[in-house]
Amino acid sequence: MDIRPDSVMSLSEPPCLRVAPDVKLGKNVRLIGFANLYGCEIGDDVKIGTFVEIQKGVKIGNRCKISSHTFICEGVTLEDEVFVGHNVTFINDRYPHATANGKLQTEADWPCIPTLVKRGASIGSGAVLLCGITVGENAIIGAGSVATRDVPPDTIVAGNPARVVKSITPKS
Amino acid sequence: MDIRPDSVMSLSEPPCLRVAPDVKLGKNVRLIGFANLYGCEIGDDVKIGTFVEIQKGVKIGNRCKISSHTFICEGVTLEDEVFVGHNVTFINDRYPHATANGKLQTEADWPCIPTLVKRGASIGSGAVLLCGITVGENAIIGAGSVATRDVPPDTIVAGNPARVVKSITPKS
Amino acid sequence: MDIRPDSVMSLSEPPCLRVAPDVKLGKNVRLIGFANLYGCEIGDDVKIGTFVEIQKGVKIGNRCKISSHTFICEGVTLEDEVFVGHNVTFINDRYPHATANGKLQTEADWPCIPTLVKRGASIGSGAVLLCGITVGENAIIGAGSVATRDVPPDTIVAGNPARVVKSITPKS
Numbered sequence: 369m370d371i372r373p374d375s376v377m378s379l380s381e382p383p384c385l386r387v388a389p390d391v392k393l394g395k396n397v398r399l400i401g402f403a404n405l406y407g408c409e410i411g412d413d414v415k416i417g418t419f420v421e422i423q424k425g426v427k428i429g430n431r432c433k434i435s436s437h438t439f440i441c442e443g444v445t446l447e448d449e450v451f452v453g454h455n456v457t458f459i460n461d462r463y464p465h466a467t468a469n470g471k472l473q474t475e476a477d478w479p480c481i482p483t484l485v486k487r488g489a490s491i492g493s494g495a496v497l498l499c500g501i502t503v504g505e506n507a508i509i510g511a512g513s514v515a516t517r518d519v520p521p522d523t524i525v526a527g528n529p530a531r532v533v534k535s536i537t538p539k540s
Numbered sequence: 541m542d543i544r545p546d547s548v549m550s551l552s553e554p555p556c557l558r559v560a561p562d563v564k565l566g567k568n569v570r571l572i573g574f575a576n577l578y579g580c581e582i583g584d585d586v587k588i589g590t591f592v593e594i595q596k597g598v599k600i601g602n603r604c605k606i607s608s609h610t611f612i613c614e615g616v617t618l619e620d621e622v623f624v625g626h627n628v629t630f631i632n633d634r635y636p637h638a639t640a641n642g643k644l645q646t647e648a649d650w651p652c653i654p655t656l657v658k659r660g661a662s663i664g665s666g667a668v669l670l671c672g673i674t675v676g677e678n679a680i681i682g683a684g685s686v687a688t689r690d691v692p693p694d695t696i697v698a699g700n701p702a703r704v705v706k707s708i709t710p711k712s
Numbered sequence: 713m714d715i716r717p718d719s720v721m722s723l724s725e726p727p728c729l730r731v732a733p734d735v736k737l738g739k740n741v742r743l744i745g746f747a748n749l750y751g752c753e754i755g756d757d758v759k760i761g762t763f764v765e766i767q768k769g770v771k772i773g774n775r776c777k778i779s780s781h782t783f784i785c786e787g788v789t790l791e792d793e794v795f796v797g798h799n800v801t802f803i804n805d806r807y808p809h810a811t812a813n814g815k816l817q818t819e820a821d822w823p824c825i826p827t828l829v830k831r832g833a834s835i836g837s838g839a840v841l842l843c844g845i846t847v848g849e850n851a852i853i854g855a856g857s858v859a860t861r862d863v864p865p866d867t868i869v870a871g872n873p874a875r876v877v878k879s880i881t882p883k884s
Contacts, residue, residue: 384556384728384746386573386590401730401748402556402763404573404590404608413816418730418748418765419574419781421590421608433810433817436748436765436783437591437801439608439626439665451810454783455801455840457609457627457666459683464662466605466623472585473605490808493783494801494840494858496627496666496684511803512840512858512872514666514684528684528700528872556728558745558762574728576745576762576780591746593762593780609763611780611798611837629781629799629838631855636834638777638795644757645777668799668838668856686838686856700856700872 394430408440411448425480435493443482443499450485453493453511458483460499486521495530506536566602580612583620597652607665615654615671622657625665625683630655632671658693667702678708738774752784755792769824779837787826787843794829797837797855802827804843830865839874850880 388406407424417436429448443460468477481499492511504521513530560578579596589608601620615632640649653671664683676693685702732750751768761780773792787804812821825843836855848865857874
């Protein structure tokens, strides 16, 4: 469709949110629109951007920010005060395949490998996190990085694969 | 909008699917929501995640999984049993430009360069595939990789640019 | 939901567009669907793909193409005839955090660092652009690259971090 200044749609458009009845939402959770949430648990004072999917089994702490275009899969736990940038991808399957024994895979066909992001950490936009890793407290994963192993607390990692590029003075 | 536990929207929300009438869907195609498909041909028993766009001319075989946030452009062919992770980006234009001779480009202004992903291959989440390449049977492109050339069958490639890091024993 | 060939939805589905009343749209702006725009200024003859978010304060010139799955944040200016590929991520915050002094951050808590993309430049799909940089006229950022510094005009940069790989003969 072509849109002209005189026919701009307003935000009275439906927010286009898909939040399954089994989602546990804390207080003051802010959702913008175009989100798909099911089976997850979200803490208090969490902001969730557009085009975000959060799968079942995910636990998100209090005062987290989940930015637009981000995918959080089953197996991921975010502690309190975690920042997740735009277009971040979590993973829970080391060797993904479409099929097992010639049939479309079901959940029974692969082990869901967990990822833990600890309090106060920040995941830069466009980052990809392989599964089975822990991101330490207050660590920062640089934008566009691919984190393939544990990220020590109070460090900045960057690159593909991500390596420590700097230490951060821990907050007192 | 702010959403509280007592006002959770249910999945009775419209699925927000845009599937053009010219899309050819096989049997048991599963679409979740927030997808934009036009002019493409999808095989049987294919699962397509949220926030996926599949353009005209794309052919997807049987028993494929297309994960959320993925973009499949014109020129791409996926054979049977291909896994495409989350947030995967295909490309069909080597030197993209907004305009040609001062006017917004149309399709006539660039050659669409094809990409072929062969049977049983898996594309890891967050991967980017440059155009004009073939991904061999059962190959795996590691998460977050940028594939710039052909991927040999039965290998794992990773990195930016992606290089072979491992061979896979072919399935008997 | 499962969709069968005999129950395909048509494009009479709502376009699912969220365009805030404060968006300034030029002439012949084309929006497809699933977009979230607010507080931005878009020039004439601009095409904007699906799953795109454009934040307040963004200025986009004439005859630009913004491809699907792309995020353009506050602080970004695109001059005329800029191509932005699919799944491109801009950034405006060097050290993002979820909270400040134990409360969810608000805009007052970080400086918005600008990014300028000059006339005729092309940003490849899957690229991430760190903030505070200028992309020169007619430059190309390769697909999947992470641009961490200024991109000289009439060059192609690629990789993570992106480096100059080629010069382009300026258009006469």
